[in-house]
Amino acid sequence: GGIAVFNLYDNRHGFRAPARFGANLTTELKLLDGKLRPSAKVVFAHQEAELWNGTLGDEPNYARSVVLAGLGVAYQFSEVWRANAEVLVRLADVSKSPSFDTPGQISVGLNRSFDLSQRDDD
DSSP states (O other), X not given: OEEEEOOOSOOTTSEEOOOEEEEEEXXXXXXXXXXXXXXXXXXXXXXXXXXXXXXXXXXXXXOEEEEEEEEEEEEEOSSSEEEEEEEEEEEEESSOOGGGOOSEEEEEEEEEOOOTTOOTTO
């Protein structure tokens, strides 16, 4: 999967937020009739530098690219509810930036799915 966020204009103070790009590759196993799903993931994330009136301004260039990898697990405990947890660690910095100096990330989630195509008269 992938995502890109572009900011098309400066705010009234001349600030333009940085563009962000991300891509990931995930593989997942289905165990226990698909209820338990361990996974492995590799993530590439990039953030451009912020701009002030079209230039970098007085701050250093905080553009950064990083590669993360990790493991996760999800459990489908009902037809519509799923819980998940994931740990990602930094494998490589493609560029250095003190603003995002982190060893990785931990995420925990609870998801509910909805069938928007289902009609009341079905």
